[in-house]
Amino acid sequence: MSIEELDHTADAKIRVKAGTLEDLFSEAGRALMQVMYGRPGKDGRTYPLAVRGDDLESLMHAYLSELLFITEVEGLVISGADLRIGEGFVEGVVRGEPFSMEAHNAGRGVKGISYSGLSIVHDQESYILDVIFDV
């Protein structure tokens, strides 16, 4: 599994690789936290989550958008997720720790998850996600 920040002039462009879809979603969430707080959170609290989408890209869009909502409203810095992914849905729990100014480098807001440039490719070995966060 890997998370890489690619060059993008205005926003944060991220590439995530993982062996399974479940890991890809969990890692994508960690990547979002890395952009927002300098690093993903630590385990501690959990929060339930369920989103729907017509295809894999819209599922990922809905999932990451939901994480933005959870991190902002619940103040949860997410460390990972235990998810079940089926036809048109993702459900499960996300794990994380409460936000603190000191521990999370004061944070950097992400305004939204862009559909532009969002792609998920599956080759023999892994899933590869490219996604742009509006910062």
Add this chain to the structure above:
Amino acid sequence: MTMLPGIQRMSEFEWQVPVGYVPGMRVPGLFFLSESLAGTLEEGAVTQLANVATMPGIVRQSLAMPDIHWGYGFPIGGVAAFSRDEGVISPGGVGFDINCGVRLLAIPLREAELGKRRELVERLFAAIPTGVGGKSALRLSNRELDRMLLEGASWAVSEGYGIDEDTRVCEQEGCMKEADPAAVSQKARQRGMPQSGTLGSGNHFLEVQVVREVYHPEAARAFGISSGQVCIMIHCGSRGLGHQVCTDHLRTLEAATKKYRITLPDRQLACAPIDSPEGRAYFGAMAASANYAWANRQVIMHYTRKVLEELYGVAYKDMHMVYDVAHNVAKMEEHVVGGTKLKVCVHRKGATRAFGPGAPDLPAAYSSVGQPVIIPGSMGSPSFLLHGTSGAMEKTFGSTCHGAGRVMSRTQAKKRLTGKEIRDTLGKEGIIVKAPSDAAIADEAPEVYKPSIEVVRVVHEVGISRLVARLEPLGVIKG
């Protein structure tokens, strides 16, 4: 000079992206750029400009201002007008931060009279919640939030956060009448309630500035500013509420795109006919978010006035607001196209309205000059005050640039300079910077943006707005 292939030069500063640059273009693209800025143009931004030209009902051209850069959906700096009858509305033409905008407050103090500058910056930073964790002192009920979403800046004034004159010098008097709070989801409300009256993070800031040079004395007089005067510039938007509205409606409009059989090259351009249930719902929610942003800037300006009142003994009512502009918004306007008045929905994404003399929706005091156009520089670089022109009404649906436009990615920026180095360098120039973390400063170093002076020079030369004054920073607070 290097210009990307396939682009035609029309005049010194005007470049055309011909139909056919991407498949399905209905009209050409047109952008404004000087030779010295040509090297900063990204192919991705031109493709996005061309993509907008494929959308149904687009009128005349897909436009971009000289701060054009690669965004999502529309390019940043993008402007497009869509026919009210045959056109579409799209959150991709507005962005996540609905009514991100700028307001300028004139302080009756000269630069030499502004002592205690570090204390001023510290007290502003303490008074105005900033950054990701910044929580509002306001405690809004759902009902009060509804009023804020319906009434915009005048809600804040009615609650004691300003004076009646403020709303008169605000684009659209700080309120889009089409707001529909019912189209704003519970999730958006949950995000918006604790954030009203907060600055946010990223490129948002509050700056203490001095008017360093006046280029157009008559317009400066009309706007109530003079050389050597202290001003405050506030740059922020609709916070999590607007972001959630964009996210929510992107989903419904994606379904609508399929329903109305609209073919698009980019999912972020998801759209619906302006007069469809989905289009109306987005527009109503977007207008409510715009009102939230105006109320937000009004509350922040109130906190600012209180600090200045306490620190320098300046009377609250003597700090007069110059103007407030939105730079991420869609609006229903009338423009003359091919000699005929046409009702259009103008999308401005990272672009500022620049209505010229005599245009509708201008305060009486500014009617003969044109509306004030406030262009923030990047942190530590100059900002500019311009006025709208009849040239903008003819060429750009009354629009101009919105800022400097980035040229360096955040990953590159961080490799080059640390936040502390930038803070120290600006400190030597007499600019005090206060932010929740050095990381926030490193992201927004002056070097990562196009030179703001070159961007405004282009819009001035093209005549889509004209320079009035240059403002230079003395202190900055950042989120």
